[in-house]
Amino acid sequence: xxxxxxxxVCSSCGAAHAKWQGRCDACGAWDTxxxxxxxxxxxxxxxxxxxxxxxxxxxxxxxxxPPPRSxxxxxxxxxxxxxxxxxxxxxxxxxxxxxxKSTLLLQAAAAFAHSxxxxxxxxxxxASAQVRMRAQRLGLGKADVRLAAETxxxxxxxTLEEARPDLAVIDSIQTMWLDTVDSAPGSVSQVRAAxxxxxxxxxxxxxxxxxxGHVTKEGQIAGPRVxxxxxxxxxxxxxxxxxxxxxxxxxxxxxxxxxxxGVFEMTGRGLAEVRNPSALFLDGRGxxxxxxVVFAGIEGTRPVLCELQALVAPxxxxxxxxxxxxxxxGRLAMILAVLEARCGLSFAGLDVYLNVAGGLKxxxxxxxxxxxxxxxxxxxxxxxxxxTVVFGEISLSGALRPVTQMENRLKEAAKLGFRNALAPAGxxxxxTSGLSVSQVSDLPAFVGEQFGAG
Ligand code: TYD
Ligand code: MG
Numbered sequence: 001x002x003x004x005x006x007x008x009v010c011s012s013c014g015a016a017h018a019k020w021q022g023r024c025d026a027c028g029a030w031d032t033x034x035x036x037x038x039x040x041x042x043x044x045x046x047x048x049x050x051x052x053x054x055x056x057x058x059x060x061x062x063x064x065x066p067p068p069r070s071x072x073x074x075x076x077x078x079x080x081x082x083x084x085x086x087x088x089x090x091x092x093x094x095x096x097x098x099x100x101k102s103t104l105l106l107q108a109a110a111a112f113a114h115s116x117x118x119x120x121x122x123x124x125x126x127a128s129a130q131v132r133m134r135a136q137r138l139g140l141g142k143a144d145v146r147l148a149a150e151t152x153x154x155x156x157x158x159t160l161e162e163a164r165p166d167l168a169v170i171d172s173i174q175t176m177w178l179d180t181v182d183s184a185p186g187s188v189s190q191v192r193a194a195x196x197x198x199x200x201x202x203x204x205x206x207x208x209x210x211x212x213g214h215v216t217k218e219g220q221i222a223g224p225r226v227x228x229x230x231x232x233x234x235x236x237x238x239x240x241x242x243x244x245x246x247x248x249x250x251x252x253x254x255x256x257x258x259x260x261x262g263v264f265e266m267t268g269r270g271l272a273e274v275r276n277p278s279a280l281f282l283d284g285r286g287x288x289x290x291x292x293v294v295f296a297g298i299e300g301t302r303p304v305l306c307e308l309q310a311l312v313a314p315x316x317x318x319x320x321x322x323x324x325x326x327x328x329x330g331r332l333a334m335i336l337a338v339l340e341a342r343c344g345l346s347f348a349g350l351d352v353y354l355n356v357a358g359g360l361k362x363x364x365x366x367x368x369x370x371x372x373x374x375x376x377x378x379x380x381x382x383x384x385x386x387x388t389v390v391f392g393e394i395s396l397s398g399a400l401r402p403v404t405q406m407e408n409r410l411k412e413a414a415k416l417g418f419r420n421a422l423a424p425a426g427x428x429x430x431x432t433s434g435l436s437v438s439q440v441s442d443l444p445a446f447v448g449e450q451f452g453a454g
Contacts (some may be wrong), residue, residue, distance in 0.1 A: 001397030005064060006018050006036055006411070007035055007036060008020050008021075008033050008034065008036070009032075009033070009034060009035075009036045009252050010024040010026060010027060010029065010032050010033050011032045011034055011188040011189060011226055012024065012027055012029040012032040012188065012226070013026050013029070015025035015027065015034075017033055018035045018360070020033055020035065021372065021397065022023065022064045025364065027404075029175060031187070031188070033043070033120065033301065034189050034204045036081040041427075042334075042387070043174060048064065051328075052218060052408075053393075058118055058190060063173050063433060067308045067341070068086030068188050069081075069083055069085055069086055069087075069169075070084050070085045070087075070112060070115055070116075070117055070166070071085075071107060071114055071115060071117060072082075072084075072111035072424070073111065073114075073115065073118055074107075074108070074111050074116075074250070074273055075143070075273060075275065076262030076263060076264060076273040076274070076275075076353075077108055077111070077248065077273075077308070079260055079262055079263055079301075079302075080232065080235060080250050080260050080261065080262040080300075081253075081255075081256065082233075082248070082250070082253050082256015082257060082260070083255075083256060083438050085117075085167065085208055086208070086232070086255045087166070087206055087208060088205075088206045088207065088208060089203055089204055089208050089209075089232045089233060089254075090199040090202045090208070090209050090211070090230065090231040090232050090233070090234065091199065091208070091209070091210045091211065091231060091232065091233040091234075092173075092195075092210075092211045092213055092228065092233070092234045092235065092237050093210060093211070093212050093236075093237060093248075093414075094212075094213045094214070094215050094232045094234065094235070094237070095214070095215055095236060095237035095238065096214070096215050096238075097214050098241070098413045099237050099238070099239055099241075100237065100239075100246055100264075101171070101172075101237050102123075102125070102126070102134070102171055102212070102268055102448055103134070103138050103271055104136070104237060104246075104248070104264070104271055105121070105169050105171060105212060105268075106121065106131070106134060106138065106145075106211060107138060107140065107144045107208075107270055107271060108169075108266075109143070109169050110135070110138075110140040110143035110145055111169070112167050113143050113144045113145050113445055114143065114144075114410070116165050116338050117165075117166040117235050118160075118164070118165040118166045119144070119145045119149045119165055119166065119167045119168075119169070119186075120145070120146045120147075120148065120160065120162075120163055120165040120167070120169070120171045121145050121146070121148070121168075121171070122148045122149075122150055122156055122168065122169065122170050122171065123145050123147070123148070123171050124149070124151040124172060124173060124175030124176055125169065125171060125175055126149065127149050128148070128149045129331065129410050131149070131156070131222065132147065132445055135425060135454075136247075137268075137273055138267070138269060138270040139269060142283055145167065145186045146163065146165070149175055151176055151185065152177065152179070152359075153177060153178050153194050153197055153198075153435065154178065154179060156170075156176070157160075157197060157198075157201055157288040158335055159206060160201065160205075161205070162183045164207070165207055166206075166207060166234045167209075167210065168198075168207055168208070168209045168210070169209075169210045169212070170198060170209060170211050170212065170261075171212040171298075172211070172212040172213060172214055173191055173194055173195055173198075173211040173212065173213050173227065173290075173373050174186040174191060174213065174214055176190070176191075176194040176195055176198075177194065178190065178193050180350055181193045188226065189318070191213075191226065191227060192226045192227070193232075193233070194210060194374045195226070195230050196230060199230050199231060203238065211227065211231065215236075220339075222360050226256075227334070228251075228252065231392070232253070232254040233250065233252060233253045233254065233256075234249065234250070234251045234252040234253075234389070235249065235250055235256065236248070236249045236251055236347045237249075238361065238412075239266075239359050243358065243359040243395070244265050244267070245263060245265055245266075245274070245280070245281075245358055245360075246263075246264040246265070246266055246271060247261050247262070247264075247360065248261065248262040248264065249261045249361075250300070252296035254284070255299060256453065257300055258315065259300045260299070260300030260301060260302075261277075261299045261300050261302075261304075262287055263277040263280070265280075269348070272362075275337065276286040277304050277390065278303070278305035278412060278416055279303055279309065279416065280358070281304065281305065281306040281357060281358040281360060281417070282294065282305055282306070282307060285307060286361060287383075287386070288383040288384060288385070288386050288388075288437050290377050290378055290380070290381045291309055291310040291312070291368050291374055291377050291378030291379060292307055292309050292310075292374065292377070292383070292384050293308050293310075293367070293368050293373045293374040293384060293388075293390055294306070294308075294388065294390065294410060294413075294418070295307070295308050295362070295366075295370035295391060296308055296389040296390070296391060296409035296410070296413050297362060297364055297366060297367060297391070297409070298404065298405050298408065298409065303397075303405070303411070303412035304360070304412075305413060305416060305418075306313070306356055306357060306358060306362070307357040307358070307391065307406070308354065308357075308358050308370050308371060308374045309355045309374065309376050310352065310353065310354050310355075310357070310371075310374035310377070310378040311351075311352075311354075311374065311378055312347065312350050312351070312352055312353075312378040312379045313353075314349065314350060315349055315350055315351045315352070318348070320348065320349060320350055320351050320352070321351040321352070322352050322355070323337075323349075323352070323353045323354070324353075324354045324355070325334055325354070325355040325356060325368065326355060326359065326360055326361045326362055326442070327354055327356055327361075327362055327371065328363065330438065331365070331367075331368050331371070332352070332354055332371065334396070335368055335371050335372050335375070336352065336395060337398060338372075338377070338398055339372060339375065339376075339443070341398075342397070342442075342443055342444055343398070343443055343444050343447045344377070345376070345410070347375070347379070350379070352375065354371065354374065354375070360423030363395040364403070365394075365395055365432055366391045366392065367391070367405035368392060368393050368394035369390050369391060369392035369393070369394060369400060369424065369446070370390040370391060370392075370445075372394060372443065372446070373422070373446075373450065374389050376417065376447060376451050377451075380451050382451060384422075384450065386419075387417065387418045387419040387420055388418065388419075388421070388422060389409070389413040389421050389422070390420045390421070390422045390423075391403060391409055391421075391424075391425065392422070392423055392440075393408075393426035394454070397442075398440055398442050398443040398444060399405060399426055399441065399442045399443075400424035400425065400441060400443065400446065401438055402425075402426045402427035403424065406423060406427055406429055406430065407430065408434055408436065409421075410423075410429065412435075413436045414434050414437060418435065419434065419435060419436065420436055420437075420438070421435055421436070421437045422436070422438055422440060422446070423437055423438070423439050423440070424439065424440065424453040425440060425441040426441075
């Protein structure tokens with residue numbers, strides 16, 4: 001018996017289904033299963049003698065120099081883009097609603113226009129008058145940015161075809177709709193079709209497009225993952241609502257390093273760049289207090305110092321709480337387990353809270369030792385010596401492992417006036433002026449040296 005045809009496909013994860021269903025069994029997403037006609041129906045229907053036209057094959061070494069990147073002179077933005085905007089590229093900027101995407105892109109549009117690009121800003125969410133009002137408030141009333149308030153993609157593409165801008169900002173992709181797709185704006189098939197049209201336009205006409213995408217609750221851009229695959233660069237605009245810091249993070253970049261960050265501050269007059277994030281994240285720290293530890297991290301290509309804060313308190317009877325902000329909770333669980341198994345320090349019956357100050361999110365394993373130090377310092381109610389930075393990865397055996405760019409971390413710490421560093425053994429370190437580095441080989445030794453326990 002021939003296998004049953006499975007013409008229904010989940011547009012989020014790509015799983016095939018025999019019949020339509022409201023929820024994809026494979027990934028659990030709702031309303032993502034759509035009917036798709038297969039391109040060729042198996043053997044016997046091959047292209048045969050009816051071939052297409054020949055496509056010229058090229059050498060890797062071409063004679064033409066690549067077209068120059070355009071810079072905004074906003075360093076925090078240019079760096080995240082990998083050194084400026086690449087012509088004909090497609091960029092997705094994702095973030096929670098209200099985090100400041102429209103503000104950032106209006107400012108970026110004005111900056112690109114100022115550096116000589118022809119820029120079109122299409123808003124599908126706000127009327128032109130609203131965008132103009134915002135521009136005035138940002139002091140960009142005179143910027144040479146062409147504006148449109150439109151959601152019909154057919155009309156937008158016709159307009160772009162005529163105007164031939166160097167950069168088009170589409171705010172947001174979820175509001176765009178194509179009359180050829182039979183579903184509501186914001187639905188997965190509309191978002192996917194609209195993003196496809198726009199990226200194709202970018203490649204064929206040499207216009208760079210920036211798509212704004214709202215992130216859904218699950219942390220994915222609606223039209224989940226689909227848009228991310230289509231574009232060259234994916235940037236996320238993150239930050240805590242209660243904080244004024246905003247971080248633009250490159251999650252994917254075909255033209256530059258991923259994981260690069262740009263740091264901004266939301267002010268009454270829009271976003272201001274923060275050139276020295278370490279100073280900002282450490283701002284307002286007083287005397288060292290128990291539970292507070294400074295971690296020397298690397299974000300992208302740049303060292304960033306930030307403060308980790310731990311609080312350990314007796315838990316009411318029942319389940320002890322483990323709560324983290326800005327750090328992976330799985331990583332915290334692992335460090336607690338290593339402390340218990342290798343150093344005999346139990347956190348059973350204790351609530352553990354761990355925060356990264358300032359709304360930064362840390363994903364480096366290099367933060368392990370700083371996390372352990374914060375936990376111990378809180379548990380023993382004993383602060384680390386003043387002016388100390390900490391970094392190092394902890395392995396399950398309790399050994400400390402060297403991490404990347406140790407020298408850069410130390411240099412940044414010395415620059416900001418720190419005097420001691422606790423670092424893993426192994427990996428050669430040259431003298432950093434003004435900084436005394438003590439290298440530790442394993443966690444029990446670290447606990448013994450710093451807290452006289454273990
Ligand atoms: P917005 O760019 O509209 O967010 P998004 O496009 O991501 O939904 O930003 C909205 C928030 O930013 C709003 O709560 C007000 C704040 N904001 C300022 O604090 N200062 C400013 O100059 C501007 C324009 C906005
Ligand atoms: Mg907006």
